[in-house]
Amino acid sequence: GKQAWWGYCDAQLGGHRDPNKHEAPVLQNFLRMYKSGGMAQMAPSPWMQMAMGGMGGGMGGQISTADFVKTGQRKSEDFKTAWQAYCAIYGNGRNDPSKKDEDFIAGFMDYLG
Numbered sequence: 001g002k003q004a005w006w007g008y009c010d011a012q013l014g015g016h017r018d019p020n021k022h023e024a025p026v027l028q029n030f031l032r033m034y035k036s037g038g039m040a041q042m043a044p045s046p047w048m049q050m051a052m053g054g055m056g057g058g059m060g061g062q063i064s065t066a067d068f069v070k071t072g073q074r075k076s077e078d079f080k081t082a083w084q085a086y087c088a089i090y091g092n093g094r095n096d097p098s099k100k101d102e103d104f105i106a107g108f109m110d111y112l113g
Contacts (some may be wrong), residue, residue: 001034002087004034005017005019005034006031008030008033008034013026013113014109014113016110020113021113026113039066044090049062065097065104066098067097067108068098068105069083069097069100069105069108070097070098079112080098082108082111082112083095083097083108084109086108090104090107
């Protein structure tokens with residue numbers, strides 16, 4: 001169970017392994033997948049692959065956190081809406097990720113998770 005949780009966290013939740021940091025639906029989804037045997041075929045989400053070094057993987061192709069946010073905004077309307085809401089609340093309404101520091105973007109990733 002512990003290894004499955006760690007794998008799930010690494011693949012889907014940005015490596016955040018503390019169950020207390022996740023909402024109940026996230027935990028319920030993990031338990032549902034674990035009980036159904038769905039953990040074996042789970043791979044990192046495309047977003048996590050990109051964050052860990054691009055779609056090709058490896059450290060050589062790693063993108064900046066600002067580029068990660070820009071790509072997320074282009075690929076997903078929900079992601080874009082979440083970024084805009086986060087910036088409205090915590091970023092003085094300024095939405096340009098290239099003008100944000102790493103800590104601000106990391107806070108946004110926690111906000112998503």
